[in-house]
Amino acid sequence: MTHDVISLSRRRLLQGGSAMMAAGLAGAPAFAKAPMLGTQAPYFYRFKLGNAEATIVSDGPLPLGDPHKNFLGLTPAEMDKQLTDNFLPLDNALLEQNALVVNTGDRLVLFDTGLGSLSIFGKTTGKLMASLKQAGIDGKDIDAVVMSHAHIDHCGGCMADDGTRHFPNAQYYITQADYDFWTDEKKVGPDLKVFWETAVKNLTPNKDRMVFIKDGQEFLPGIQAILAPGHTVGHTIFMISSAGKQLCYIGDLTHHPVLLMEKPLTEFAYDTDPKASAQTRVKMLNMLAGNRIPILAYHFAWPGIGHVAKQGDGFRYYPEPMNMVL
Numbered sequence: 287m288t289h290d291v292i293s294l295s296r297r298r299l300l301q302g303g304s305a306m307m308a309a310g311l312a313g314a315p316a317f318a319k320a321p322m323l324g325t326q327a328p329y330f331y332r333f334k335l336g337n338a339e340a341t342i343v344s345d346g347p348l349p350l351g352d353p354h355k356n357f358l359g360l361t362p363a364e365m366d367k368q369l370t371d372n373f374l375p376l377d378n379a380l381l382e383q384n385a386l387v388v389n390t391g392d393r394l395v396l397f398d399t400g401l402g403s404l405s406i407f408g409k410t411t412g413k414l415m416a417s418l419k420q421a422g423i424d425g426k427d428i429d430a431v432v433m434s435h436a437h438i439d440h441c442g443g444c445m446a447d448d449g450t451r452h453f454p455n456a457q458y459y460i461t462q463a464d465y466d467f468w469t470d471e472k473k474v475g476p477d478l479k480v481f482w483e484t485a486v487k488n489l490t491p492n493k494d495r496m497v498f499i500k501d502g503q504e505f506l507p508g509i510q511a512i513l514a515p516g517h518t519v520g521h522t523i524f525m526i527s528s529a530g531k532q533l534c535y536i537g538d539l540t541h542h543p544v545l546l547m548e549k550p551l552t553e554f555a556y557d558t559d560p561k562a563s564a565q566t567r568v569k570m571l572n573m574l575a576g577n578r579i580p581i582l583a584y585h586f587a588w589p590g591i592g593h594v595a596k597q598g599d600g601f602r603y604y605p606e607p608m609n610m611v612l
């Protein structure tokens with residue numbers, strides 16, 4: 287009642303008053319206020335997938351830097367138009383790191399592990415263990431760590447800096463091609479030395495727990511490997527099925543929801559074989575679009591689930607609305 291009266295009198299003042307009076311109102315003391323909190327929501331998102339429970343857990347945002355240096359083949363004008371049309375900044379491609387935990391009822395499966403303690407992209411990464419904790423998931427309960435490939439932002443969180451395992455009861459699943467490539471200093475080369483160091487730190491201590499997965503294999507119940515090479519020699523995506531529902535964990539099939547989608551033959555600077563990567567991307571996105579299969583994209587905007595559809599010469603990503611009711 288009091289507020290109605292006050293707002294009515296304010297409105298009268300505004301309607302009949304001068305600009306000076308309005309300015310005076312804006313400066314009037316508030317009826318209530320609070321300090322700014324500077325805190326954010328927990329960094330996990332949970333949903334049902336058939337009979338399974340899926341939880342996306344973040345390792346934190348990964349600011350990649352200047353898109354013109356990381357995405358190759360578009361002219362600067364073409365790239366700027368794509369970014370501007372999608373209300374994205376021109377100076378920094380901000381990737382997310384959307385790892386996934388699937389609880390099948392019988393086992394807990396983690397897909398990819400983030401950057402661990404590496405800080406080469408700044409201080410916003412390395413959140414995986416904290417995100418798991420927020421989500422109520424204990425590293426000791428993880429039965430399987432499945433890796434799409436052996437890059438630093440996917441295998442970097444297997445081991446703690448003191449040499450202990452973050453997931454002490456897990457077996458580790460990756461292709462032998464990726465394991466052999468990224469743990470071999472000569473194959474990796476000096477430019478990507480940190481990639482070799484990270485693979486050696488995180489994969490080599492687990493060699494006796496390593497299960498090498500093969501194209502087409504259902505290596506865990508309801509989880510099938512689909513080889514998608516190019517980004518790395520053994521890069522693999524995963525079709526997860528439960529009670530008639532499907533989700534495709536696409537790893538690094540595409541790093542950007544616009545730049546590698548509108549013109550999907552655009553190349554990515556960190557691809558081992560950019561041409562093969564682009565061909566794989568088109569083939570797999572065609573399959574996912576044609577079958578309307580939902581995807582989880584590791585590097586898309588949080589939480590990275592949605593669909594792809596064909597559009598023009600390429601594809602468009604449709605993020606799925608978050609559903610906060612389980």
Ligand SMILES: [Zn+2]
Pocket residue numbers: 437439440538584585
């Ligand atoms: Zn990645």
